Amino acid sequence: MQEVITHLRAATSHPGGVAVLTGAGMSAESGIPTFRDALTGLWARFDPAQLASEEGYRESPQRGWDWYAERRAGVRAALPNAGHLALADFDRRHPGVLRLVTQNVDDLHQRAGVADTIRLHGDILVDRWLERCRERPACDIAAAAPGRPPHCTRCGNLVRPGVVWFGESLPGGAMEAASEAARRCRVMLVVGTSGAVWPAAGLAGQARRHGATVVIVNPHPSEIDAEAHHVLRGTAAEVLPALLGVVPGGGEKS
C-alpha cells in the first residue's frame, strides 16, 4: 500500500497522471449487484444471451424492458459509496490529474461528483430507439407511448435502454479517450472488474506497456492480475479512501 501511495503522489504532478478503470465491483457496496460474482452476480441468475443482446430483446421486448426497469430502480435507489466519494474528492483536490474510465452503466461516479467520466458501456438510465429512426423530423423519444417497452405511435419503433449489449460497438469516441488515458497515465488503478470483457480489459496492459504502474483493487483474483505491479486485496470502499485520502492536495508538500 505504501509503495502505491508513493507512486500516486508522484503522478499528481502530471495532467492525466492517474487513470482509474472501474467495473461492477466499484458499485457492489452501494448495493448494485455485479455480473460474474459466483452467487450474487447477475449472470449467475440470468442469461446474458436473453438480457444483454439485441436478439434477446427482440425475442421478448417485455422481458427485457421489465428486467432493465428493475435494474434502473436499483440504480436510482443506490447511493455512492466511500470509494466513489474518495475518487471524487481526489479529483477535486487534484484538478486535471484524474482520468476516470468506467464500464458501469450506473451514475454513481457522476453523483459522487466526477462529471468527466468516460463511460464505455453506456448509461442504463437513458432511453434509445431499438431501430435507428429514419423519419424526418426524427421521432421524439420523450413522446413514446407508455408500455413495456414504450413505443413510437408514428413508426412503431420500440424503446430500449442505453447500454451496450454483447456484439455492439462502444459509444463513439469512448474507447479512443480511454486508450489515450491509459497511454498518458503514470498510475492506473483498476477497481472492481473481472477483466473478462474486452476491449475494456485491455486498458491495464496498454497502460503498463506505456510505462504506468498498474494497481488492481479487488477482493478476488481477476483475469488481468498478471498485468498488475501491485494487487491490493480489498474492496473499493475500504481501499480507495485509504489510498487516495492520504495523497496530499494541490500546493501541499509531502
Ligand code: OAD
Ligand atoms: P464483473 O461482475 O465481471 O466483475 C466484478 C468484479 O468486482 C469481480 O472481479 C469481483 O471480484 C469484484 N468485486 C466484487 N465486490 C467488490 C468490491 N466491493 N470492491 C471491489 N471489487 C469487487 O463486472 P465487470 O468486470 O464490470 O457489460 O464486467 C464487465 C462488463 O460485463 C460489464 O460492464 C457488463 C457485463 O456484461 C455491460 O453492461 C455492457
